[in-house]
Amino acid sequence: MSQTTANPAVDPSERKRSWLQAAWATAVVAGVFSVVLAAAMVVDALRSQAEDMRTADRLAELKVALRDRPMDEGLKARIRALDVELRRSFFRRSQATDTGRWLLLAGVAVFLISLKSAMALRRKLPMPKAETPVPGLVGRLARTSRWAVAAVGVVLALAAAALVVTASSILGRPERGEKAATYPSDEELAKNWPRFRGPGGLGISAYANVPTSWNGKTGDGILWKTAVPLGAPSSPIAWGDRIFLTGSSKKLLEVYCFDAATGQLLWQQAASGIPGSPAERPRTMEGVEWAPSTPATDGARVYAIFSTGDVIAHDFSGTRVWARNLGTPENSYGHASSLAMWRNLLIIQYDQATADDKKSKLIALDAATGRTVWETKRDTPQTWATPIVAKVSHLQLAHSGHVRIEDATPGDQIIACGDPFLCGYDAASGKELWRAECLGGEIAPSPVYANGVAYTANAGSYATAVRTDGSGDVTKTHVLWKAEDGLPDICSPLANGELVWALTAGGLLTCYDAKTGKRLWEKDFEVNCSSSPSLVGDKVLVTSEKGVTFFVAASRELKELGKAELGEGCRTSPAFLDGRIVIRGEKHLFCIGKK
Amino acid sequence: MRARSFILVALLIAACGAALAAEPVPPPEFTDTQHQVPGEQYPQPSAAAIQYLDVAVLFVALCLATFLALRLRSRNAVFALMVACLVYFGFWRKGCVCPIGAIQNVTLALADPHYAIPLAVLAFFALPLVFTLFFGRSFCAAVCPLGAIQDAVVIRPVGVPRWLEGGLRVLAYAYLGGAVIFAATAPVFLICRYDPFVGFFRLSGSLGMLLFGGGLLVVGLVIGRPYCRFLCPYGVLLGWLSRLSGRRVTITPDQCVRCRLCEDACPFGAIRKPVEPPTPAERAAGRRRLAWLLGLLPLLVVVGFVAGGALGTPFAKLHPEVVQAERVRAEELGEVVGTTDASDAFYESGQPVDERYAEARRLRSRFALGGRLFGAWMGLVVGGMLIHLTLRRRRDDYEADRGACIACGRCYDYCPVELTRRKKQAEVSSAKNPSAKQ
């Protein structure tokens, strides 16, 4: 640096050189300073970051330790010391980086200024040589340029292609649009027994030609009888030549498929390895275990739900299509509500815990994929009832003068019991349409529907008829009648538009007038019943827990029509097919019908 | 007393760790101490005046830059103004908002009628464009802080081959197209998100940002203004308007003597050599080439438009709502374990999943349209550039390229005609004002 002292006697080029040297030297010093400083800052930042992380971890550990030893004063002192250390280092570091930044900026500025001056001092005017024109140079340059543009264009296109290939989306391609959901027609549904209590969940057979006499002990009128691997109080469903059932043990949750013609077990699939499924089985009632819910089918797949919250879909060959867990239900007897379907939606009434917990909801899953389509919160505690899906046409109501014909808008409703509300939901959106306060206690019986009116009955409250054309709270406006006789506690009621029946667990069958709620007759079979009553043609069928089926005329007067015996206990509801009844006993699945 | 018992209940609940959200605790009334509940402070943003000051500074700086570059023809003055603007717009005002970024605000304002663009941002966008339209890119020379920080590090520029320069220019067009598409669809402001130099202006920033900016500056030591030349989307607009400008930088104040002294003077490769007129054979070949390139142009545009639709999926990944929906779906399908902040936020919002999926799909189809437009734009750019490179114009003098010249004034010092002019001027002024010499 001593050489930089300017001597006036030196000639200009000498002076220039000394300035140049000075500029170079400054540039080198400033450059080295900047690089070292930047490196030091980076190292310091990384190191103190790691150190702070360690200190913070230690602090957290000590805090956890303090919970175990809340009186440990030494521990507290260490926590406090560490806390102070952590904060001190935070401020020290932010101060240091702040100073460092400005120093670095200054260093870089000095570096650039000196380097630029050095360059300016060194600058000489160029001495171009004589121009020798090269023919065609301009054209060649243009050609190379065109290739360069094309090359960059190609590189960009390749980069874009790589982006497209690597970026995948699981939301489905928007361009093609959603594939139209497929679902069975009403006629197909009516011909089969697709869910708990058959089409619509009403317990009404589409066929009147079913047998009225059989004997399971002798085998009279029994087409076939097959042992079911695992027991459960879930009912059979049927579609075409297939019958589906579920069963459970302490270890297994299973779905079964039987051949409807022979009773042969075609396949059985365990619902295992489902993500989110609870490691420990939730508490359920004895005898109910974990498969009290009846499965459902849409003719393409069969769906089952278990008390663990597992929902699983198989195709008819037994291949799992999807499975998911809805979250372990908080239900003191175990989740027992069966599956319902509307078009391509699987409807699940998922009532849990207490109303204050706000955990109850009605869920609709896309049957093809299992993803949630809608979810509606329900302010009800845990229930065990199954929702029904009603093709609500208020024309009947219009005819009976309840509503004006122009207001009789048809629509598909999901009707579900809760405590204390019976609610109607729009099937497509899950939006609650109406609610009537008419229930109470532990809700197990499911609702039924006929001619624009929903009927419900539950021990501890009433038997009630509610018009389904209301909106909002319809307790004061749309409740047609209330009755208090023969209220059921497990079995669901039965309605055919003219009459309504309710069956208690003690075997008392009560018949009401559907219009007025007047009790027309009652019959005490003096047996225990868990199976819900069914309507076949002009007969009401009541099956006892001992497996005895009683036939009663579906008329305004009581008329007993005899009985038949299964020869095995029965807690499930039967499925009615063309000329046949499929019913599950304690151990076996029976098909009743003429050979 | 009622309030107190409430609090006790609340405390009890909280102490038990009950998971239910307790009813709000009513704010107490301080009967004993008459304690006044303090109010909280809400500091207001600095007045809009500062923004208008920025606009005024921008205007003055533009006028000054134009004057210094075109009338005074002084590189040193331009450099001084550049440093001043770097300090003001860069380090003082932290480089935000700048005209480059304002492209996106303007795009968003045009695309989304609910977004009312602040007047100052609008002025930042329009003023340099208008100036450039009349006087060339003096904004780039002395006002733009991003240009200034790169210009400040130009130490030993080496020339980039002409052909490479033209090829890399495609990147700037791609960046402009991408920025506009994203600002209109997302809105994601790509230019701001990947601004290489704002981290230096703020003296802080993410490591990636600083590395990108630092890398550009290191490259900038030998290749003048790499961001301006190969990336800057605003530079694309300015380049086009500059081609239309009436007054602009001329290397020589008078007649070019073709001394070739200025040939390598420009660190940004903007000086064009004289071009001989093409031979008849070349002219014929050029015509044929032009004809088929003119046919290729619409084809490139159409191919870009069609193929660009596939970009919808990757483009949409920049949108947080799409990312969130994808994540929720993956969790739902059990493809991933655990939740992220985004999926937690979604579950907390209580929105039905299908609504979110539908929204994400709608967004993605918007991005697909954006991708198509982007593809068409790139087709147009590549095709247009190929055509441009086929046209050959006769040039007699060494001159600054109308589009690429950023009016920094470096070449003045190389021109002997200019130096003669300065000498004469100095003589004239000293003759006029002899006292100045003493």
Next chain:
Amino acid sequence: MPEDRKPIPRREFLRVGVRGVALAAVVGGTGYLATRSREARYVWQLDPSKCTQCGKCATNCVLKPSAVKCVHAFAMCGYCELCTGYFEPEPNALTTAAENQLCPVAALKRTFVEDPYFEYEVDEPLCIGCGKCVEGCRSFGNGSLFLQVRHDRCLNCNECAIAAACPANAFSRVPATQGYLYRPGYSPATRKEG
């Protein structure tokens, strides 16, 4: 030579014409947008009702510490003795000792008012906007603590780095004249009435 110079005036003429068009486009477009521009200025703000306290406000702001800080709406506060925004989930004791505090930088100050009420105040220069106290207050308390962009600090970047990272889409541009967003049912204006 005059033959060679002929095309230049024509090109110049064309240029003037196109320049006129370009000028009209720039000025016209600007003018159109200017008529739509109602607000002089927009600023970034986060909606506390969408905020999930993920902690990104503390880490993603271009400023260190962040421009987002915790704000305490005193009028909403229950003045709880056991403040879940102030104390660790299972505090050792209800004192201001380090082991009991939730705030990692001790930016929340606790002062006794009268039995059993305590006042909590945010020491803003210390606050890093991590939202830990906000989460605590929201889970069990009144939600009187909430995060806000402090406009005396915010650089008002054209693209907010926190907004780009926010998992809850809580950030948006709001007019500078109403630069703060409050918890539902609360604002300093309603506070005075109530």
